[in-house]
Amino acid sequence: MVIMSETLKRDAEYLSPALGRAFDLVAVKGEGSFLYGEDGKKYLDLTSGIAVNQLGHCHPEVVEAIAKQAASCIHTSCVVHYPANIDLAEKIASITPGDLNNTFFCNSGAEAVDGSIKFAKKLKPGRTNFIAFKGAFHGRSLGATAFTSSKSAYRKFYDPLIPGIHHLSFPNIYEAKTQEARDKLVEHHEKIFLSYFDTVVHPESVAAIIIEPMQGEGGYIPAPGLDGSKNYLQFLRDFCDKHEILLIFDEVQSGIARTGKWFASNHYGVVPDVQLMAKGLSGGLPLGAFSSRKELMYEMPPGSHGTTFGGNPISCRAALKLLEIIERDNVMDNVNARSEQVFKFFESKFPGSDSRKPREDLNDKIKVRGLGLMIALVFPDAETVTKVKNYAYDKGVLLLGCGTYGNIIRLAPDLTITAENLQQGLDIIAEAIAK
Template sequence: MNFEDYQPYLSPALAKATDLIAVSGKGCYLTDSKGDRYLDFVQGIAVNALGHCHPKIVEAIKAQAEKLITASFNVVNYPATLELARRLAGVTPGELDSVFFSNGGAEAVDGALKLAKVYTRRPAIIAFQGSFHGRSFGALSVTGSNANYRKYYEPLVGSVYFTAYPSKDLCPKGFNEEQRTKFCLSELDRLFENLVAPDQVAAIIMEPVQGEGGYVVPSRAFVQEIRERCDRYGILLILDEIQSGYGRTGKMFASSYFDVVPDIMTIGKAIAGGLPMSAVISTAAIMKEWHPGMHGTTFGGNPICAASALAVLDEFKQSALLKHVNEAGTYLKSQLVGLQKKYNCISDVRGLGLMLAIEFSHPDGSPAGDLLEAVRTGCLKNKLLTLSCGVHHNGMRFATPLNVTRDEIDQGITIIDSVMNRLCVQ
């Protein structure tokens, strides 16, 4: 079986990172149609929280599929989905106890934007440069990481304003963390003064740790000041935790690192251990204004996805998964720092928990996206799947399973090291 034989039947709109045909997976590994086994540091783009085909997830899926596949959650209720809503309320921060289930990240973002507008009766949304929230019309309208995503689709949703995120790539060169924080906050205040009055803004939407933008961790002061401005002006804070949430950073949700609770949160990716599921989560008071019929879904809250999601939550509790993420993340970061010390083309190592990235630069400091792609190509030839990130496409992000072992980390680092040894100056 060759991908080329089937390519004529697939839209080219979906960019393919490889031509591999994956036929099976187990834990941190994928096996393709040729029988080759790959160490998978992509995991469905941070989706497989427990790796491929975790036994408890497979068991939960099978058990539910034998009983009921779907009858539409807007027609009937499912025990698994009801229980998932209750258990999510037990792990989400603050009073974020009311859930609207959907199918993917972009769909959840669209829902969150609608909810914010309904509740505040205000028209405007503020988003950040470098952000990625999805490619549906609403989510794309608040995505600022790649102009090509927006090309030919204008006009998008109106009254969306972008401001600076405290990334080194998006702030004046040479600024330290404190200077980047002050600069970005001043840019937001200038936006309020010159372009959109605060009392017209329904929500500020941000990733507490930018994903596609480069796994960029803002300062605690920055996130707290955003929260303060939202409180001051009656603006809702939407935190997109689709990639940073569900244990990826070593806490259940990245917002905990900043001691900030959003008004609305979107989650997805890892929630159902590999099945398509996402959610908009808010307070009962805010959700109360989202009246019946204002939003809907045919497949959202699917019982098989919910059963899988319950198995994921069980594993968090039973295996001390967050403790493991912090330990494994500390170890992985130390190995990445070791590579940085060895190769001068690695200009940065950053992230939290197992949400880590390395950045490639040329000797003159310019982004080395070409070198990154050469490294990724070499890794693929050596049976390691990797993922890029960054507004300049010069970052490699690590999206291992949350239960990745030290041996698996060592295998991946050894491959990256061997490839870089041929391509980079030591």
């Protein structure tokens, strides 16, 4: 029988159960790559609060930046202008792809999605349709839920949602064993995509296409276009250009250096019309944003969208410090080195597991895919994932699942994790799999 701590009893009494928790662990402190539990145990956190804590828990310089700003000014909202907000928008313009140079701040990923959809509606009057992808996760607000299709459970109870949203299939090439099979799969998806516009939705009725360049909750699946495959994002870019449709990249999870570049789209060399970010942007504080070109952003007149807390001074200062540290400490080099460490480790333990490139000898028990420190361990079933997660938890390692069928463990540690700490986690995962 599991004995509930007093804290968990109060949690159950006073907190809504709608927000499920991955573990019945009460954390009392976070430091670097570790969380400390009420139970006195230290846990290696390979989740970083769902891909948020890019610099680990409580990075001292981010904490200092927060404290300094808090002592100076906590909140003004849109009553006045303030420097932290302007400084961050200017900094973001220097890291967003291409010519995206103007930003609207909000508090979360879902708000960034909602804002970008309102933006598309304003820019494309009369175009009432939107295209999203199966397996996509865009958040839990009523708007973002309508674009989400990674699990029907997220939509259950809330239909009918926003009309005019069409979910097309996202090409997952990672099960294909040869380059030829991958190319065929991408071509097949392109055909389905095009035929949808010939038969169901006219392109001129579509305001925007929203896609995660690397699907997150749907299973950490990069869009085709890496390792010699046909570039699916470029295909979408060309289609959008041809039909004057806005292309929105939701990089709430894959952005801010998580994949080893500022944005996953950088790996593909494709520039969207609207770039979304949140999660890793502000060292754990609530902050989201959508960026586009100034001339487009200026089509939204004052008052056409708004927020009370969005882009608050403290979150903006934390974000500025975080972006500065990522650049100063070459954090992306660590992302790439630790990523290779993961792929090499699993390949040595489970030959044929590295499924980034097509190969005939794919391991059928575990496949590893992803980019940077956004890595999926794909198992045959959800039961294995539960066992591995529970074993790792007992040994002090926190892991999260993802994917429609629950058969995937995602590794999303902080981007500054050391080789030693990461190895400790990998050894325990391998031990769990062996068991």
